[in-house]
Amino acid sequence: MGEYHHGDLANALLQSARAVLNEKGIHGLSLRACASHAGVSHAAPTHHFKSLRGLLTELAVIAYDEFTLALQTRFQQVLTEEPQVRLQEVCQAYVDFALKEPKLFELIFSSIPLDHDNPSLLESGAKAYQQLTGIVHPVFDAKGLSEDKREQAEALIWSIVHGYANLLLNEQGRYGADCKEASNVKLPNLSLLGELL
Amino acid sequence: MGEYHHGDLANALLQSARAVLNEKGIHGLSLRACASHAGVSHAAPTHHFKSLRGLLTELAVIAYDEFTLALQTRFQQVLTEEPQVRLQEVCQAYVDFALKEPKLFELIFSSIPLDHDNPSLLESGAKAYQQLTGIVHPVFDAKGLSEDKREQAEALIWSIVHGYANLLLNEQGRYGADCKEASNVKLPNLSLLGELL
């Protein structure tokens, strides 16, 4: 806890990593760039995170936590207790997070190699998942579905949101970041599909 | 067209790239590994593809074409002309392709840097998109929707499929490739949402 040369380099490096990530993108991020950004030697990170993958994993934990918090906060801000309205609102929060923190979102939900057996990551990931299921459950609970059908329905719901966010980020990555005036995109009302399918 | 040392190195390299991609994954693929796999010097690819990005871009073109073909083929195999049934079937083909060629799917739909202004890529990408819209359109055509609503509905449909495929690949990448007995996953019937939302 004492102050060495730097004080709390681990967190400083995570912050640097986040900065570099947002500036250069995931594929432009390098361990040495993070170190340089934090003002330390290029081998310093190795001591705090075993490897680049280790650093990215810890950053993913932060991402998961912020993600969960964003959903939770939005959920609590909804005035109604109508499950359907709450779901729609949290789905919108899901999309909003993806647009507000595209790189962190990508870090979590892409194939970038992380330590997927890291306890912190597992815990934060589980919490996020738990948060999600806790929100969809009430929507289908009262409808008297079989376990099977309910799981299918939940999978479809999250597929919509996740796919929507992903496709948005794809467009954004390819045709410029402001093609949709970022973080102001409205997810269509899910009930629209109810009328049509 | 004449035979030099190799004959058609460009295609050989693409094939090698595909092999390496499927074996080592996208983040394990290297230009030098492709060259070595094709039995040529490490700098040979540069002459045919400007860079690694160039090679991946050409491989993405192949991926797009196979993707489009897969959807098209499935579409034509459907016996009914019922738009809704056809849609479900093509959506299943979408998911099947993602599971059968996860690396190619990832190559296309992830943030891996490609030459997104490459004419071949633009064309193949456009054809894929055209194939997709051509299939959803009939589903909503007869329903007398506003232009706006129809676009929203289409976006939601593709979000479902795309998100479903992505989430599947995520699971697969993390918890082993055979956690769902690959390429045998049934996309829930979309009409399920119609009953519930």
Next chain:
DNA sequence: AACGTATCTTTACACTGTAAAGTTAAAGGA
């Protein structure tokens, strides 16, 4: 005060993409 240890730096190495120059083979014209 002195030792041990955590924290960082220096050095080193294998690997990467890519540029540049050298080499070889095919092609085309006199």
Next chain:
DNA sequence: TCCTTTAACTTTACAGTGTAAAGATACGTT
């Protein structure tokens, strides 16, 4: 046939990367 030009590679070289190992330094503890 010979010569030139050009395409298809190889060789060499260099900057950048992750990471391991050893050296230096300041802190905490006894």
